[in-house]
Amino acid sequence: MVSVVPLRGVIIFLCLLHLCVQGVQDVNTVCLAQMTQYFYDNVQPKTKQGTDAQYALSIYVPPAHCVDKHAKIKNVFDKEDATLVKMLLNRGDKCELCTELKNVIASRPDMKTSEHSEHVLLYPVGNSLMDKLLAKARDQSCVVFYSYNSPCVTTCLQSADNILEGLRNWINKRKIEGQMNAFVFQEIWDKDKDLQTEFKKIDEIVPLYRCRRNRNVMQCKKCVNNNVVDPFCLPKKK
Template identity: 75%
Template sequence: MASVVPLRGLVIFLCLLHLCVQGIQGVNTVCLAKMTQYFYDKVQPKTKNGTDTQYALSIYLPPAHCVDRRANIENKFDDAQAAQVKALLNNHAKCELCTKPKNVIASRTVLTHDNKVEHSEHVLLYPVGKSLMDELLAKARHESCVVFYSYNSPCVETCLQSADNILEGLRNWINKRKGKMNAFVFQEIWQKDLDEDLETEFKRIDAIVPLYRCMRNSEEMKCRKCVENNVMDSFCLPNRK
């Protein structure tokens, strides 16, 4: 019986090591696909004519939800909570840790008090140090997985190249969670960026936070990491026909 305790300790150590490695290397793309499909089915806001519209959402979850494909996001963000977030977004309001678990923030693009357009990603990430993302991270447990989802890829002109770009906000996020499980996920390519040098711009994001794309194909969501060893996966770029 004396050998059982060390063996049990070894098993626990190996499990923790596995989660640690997953956190450094990235999340499971099958998990991200299930998560993104859920966001699309349950949260995706619509325009007045019923088409999908841009929004951003961030959520923190137990690490298993990002590495174990058997995990169900509904256990931490159920249908009623998702409907609550969707209703706010459809009314052009923000979810500021609005659900009971206080593990979700979300926003559409908004008009500021001086009638300037603030893109949804920027709404969640700024002002740095006092943002909704900072509030979310303050509540996230040390070992949590944090996923930032944007329906469209961040626009090049405003989100990545202007004085109001989101890169500092992304650095602020990662500086608070170095070596942890983090993922920036987008679904569609922003239509006005189809002729931009997206490979260069997406690599700038991935240099800060692991970038993934989840895309519906024949009603099935598929996800891939956009950059590996500085090589861009064409899955994350516009389809050139």
């Protein structure tokens, strides 16, 4: 006698199989909050006026650091290395896999060419600092791309120098089951408009998150859910 599997069970199985094949796994926002707070406390460069400066940083870490809130980022990016990255950024230099584990790249905007920090890390496609970082990353890893400010609309997302191709290059190189990726920003570039449309463009390529301090506590949320942008990721209504 041939056993019959209920249709509902088949559908559920196929859906789960699809998720496994795609390697879909969300990054834990508590982990991102801890990571972002660590960056802010130990890496954040300053302007000559002493205010927080724009910079971008990317790091690859073991998967546990993106799902287990008890994993400590300092174990894979210690304070000595973080101090080195901060020193390089404060003097206008880049971190080109400059840490002991060769798992971090970072840059401020290029003052000579006006190239934005995100673009500095992602281009030229095929020979960028991001390409070099991904070549070092293990198959089972989590890659986090952090920008202090949200990518500006006019240059980072709409101009000929936009970062979207660089983001696609990143994700296309990581189409292996179990790999996690996150694009995280902290502050909103206050001159931008129509962020809902532009943030969706990023999230279509790589999951977009915002981490921001609220009463000195870092909180993170995924920016786009069911094609709707969470107000947490948008400027406060005046």
